[in-house]
Amino acid sequence: MEFYKILEMWYLNNQRNLPWRNSSNPYFIWLSEIILQQTRIQQGLDYYKVFTEHYPTVQDLANASEDEVLKDWQGLGYYSRARNLHFSAQYICNELNGKFPTTYKELLKLKGVGDYTASAIASICFNEKTAVVDGNVYRVLSRYFNIDIPINSPKGIKYFKELAQELIQNANPKNYNQAIMDFGSMVCKPQNPTCETCVLADGCMAKAKNLINSLPVKEKKLKVKNKFFNFIVIDNGESTIIEKRTGNGIWKNLYQFPLIETNEPVNQETLFQHDFFKNNEFKNVDISLFNSEPWIHKLTHQHLHTHFWIINTNNIKNFELTAWKNIDDYAVPKLIHNFLEEYKSK
DNA sequence: AACTCGTGGTG
DNA sequence: TCACCAAGAGT
Missing domain, CATH: 3.90.79.10 (Nucleoside Triphosphate Pyrophosphohydrolase)
Structure with a gap:
């Protein structure tokens, strides 16, 4: 069975029950994606609830003050996300007549929406075949295909995006994108991945070569x-x-x-x-x-x-x-x- | 293109 | 304790 098909089937039986999965309203999906950037789902859940209740529509968000939005974002970190969220809400209401962008290309124009988030919204809401590449995807692909190009290098970013884009070609983009992310966070975890019961184990090159614990490769250039x-x-x-x-x-x-x-x-x-x-x-x-x-x-x-x-x-x-x-x-x-x-x- | 931006969980 | 990581993006 093909790579994408295994993941899609795994997803049918193992997907997580998350509040935004009950919706294909791009505004709600956008909120969830911004909140979850570099953030664990558990940490973001309460904030998703607050934002969807306090700002049920993009107009409500646009009409709020930045101070108000930042207050609701307090404690979540990376506050430029909140400022950009608010800015983009006003952009959608004022420049796009309140119509949420419907394509990857148009979504990319929103402040705070980069390649990952544009791909996520386009695929989940509009079934566009644009592959998401987040931390989970880097990990799953680097291991399965045994790729040691640093994931945070310009070369790596380009390489993994192109690979992910090939893999999604025959898939259902909405389900496949969420499948590979759920799979990465639940099975192909950073530490102690559950390779024993992994549905992709047969074709996993890192597992065959005992390289699971050395992939993905990341350049470290952090000075505190x-x-x-x-x-x-x-x-x-x-x-x-x-x-x-x-x-x-x-x-x-x-x-x-x-x-x-x-x-x-x-x-x-x-x-x-x-x-x-x-x-x-x-x-x-x-x-x-x-x-x-x-x-x-x-x-x-x-x-x-x-x-x-x-x-x-x-x-x-x-x-x-x-x-x-x-x-x-x-x-x-x-x-x-x-x-x-x-x-x-x- | 390297650097910066928060907070919390994990082993 | 400490390094690493988390549905990345802007500059």
Whole structure:
């Protein structure tokens, strides 16, 4: 039996029951695909529920504010997904008259929709023969065909896409694409794949050559930087000061306490040298360190060594205040959310 | 084209 | 503990 047919048959009996599989509404499929980018299904499920209920149509999403969308996205990470989702919803409503794109080529024009997501929506909703290539597909194909081209190299990306595109030619694209992904996550897993009961074991070249554990090949070029964050938490009993992050870096458009970022650990004395404590009412105030040991927030490319400094003062005139009771209205990074939970309970 | 973007699970 | 990974995309 052909490769695609084995997977399609396996899928009939083993597919996962996921909420978006009850629908072929491209808006819902789009939501699910964006939420699941680089995200485990279990982690995304609650967010899918929130977004489909809070924004039942693409118009509802377009009519919301970005702050509102980011608040609903809070905690899921990779926040550009939420910003692009919102932007594209407005694009669909304003430029496309509310008509969702129906082809791979048109879907690719949406911000936040790349090759994978365009292929997924086109195949699942419109039965277009465009092969998805996600982490699961890289793993299944690299093992079955024993391909050691690095999957994160330009050569590898091109090679696997072309191979996947050949394999889908005689298949039912909607079922086949979802089949190979489910298969990759349930059977051909990164660690401890269940080769003993695998329906593709007979033709699997990696299994025959005992190379399962060395495939897929990935170039690693990750260097983690250490950064030192000092958040200044003003507290007059009822209110505090927060600001919106700008620029294109991490947590863009999310809220945080005023931040003093340094390349090295700082003591209180050095911290007071910073501009924030000059020319304003925070000169000569009492400041206390909330956490003596830094909280180390680990991101993919950086470790944030974080201290929270508390300033209790009633003398705030030149800043806009935010009431503590309203603090939950703002989208904040997980790090800030964790602090708020700790601070609240004390 | 290398680098960046979050958070959580896994062994 | 730590490296690796997760329905990738933008710049």
